[in-house]
Amino acid sequence: MTRYRCAACGNLTRFNVVTLRRTRAFHHFSVGGELSVEDVEVLDESAEEVSCRWCGNGDAVVIINDGTPQAR
Numbered sequence: 001m002t003r004y005r006c007a008a009c010g011n012l013t014r015f016n017v018v019t020l021r022r023t024r025a026f027h028h029f030s031v032g033g034e035l036s037v038e039d040v041e042v043l044d045e046s047a048e049e050v051s052c053r054w055c056g057n058g059d060a061v062v063i064i065n066d067g068t069p070q071a072r
Contacts, residue, residue, distance in 0.1 A: 014053035
């Protein structure tokens, strides 16, 4: 799990994250045409954009890994 911190305002809990995700899933259609998506497997996932929900800053968001902030 990736954690973020806004260096501008100190926020640790609220972020807008735009994610690109590639998945494989089983699509099951009923006889009536209703779709159920089952067995979703994430093949690849990456965060394209992260911005602070509190102050709106996207340039000051850092990734927190093992307690060490890194520039995002």
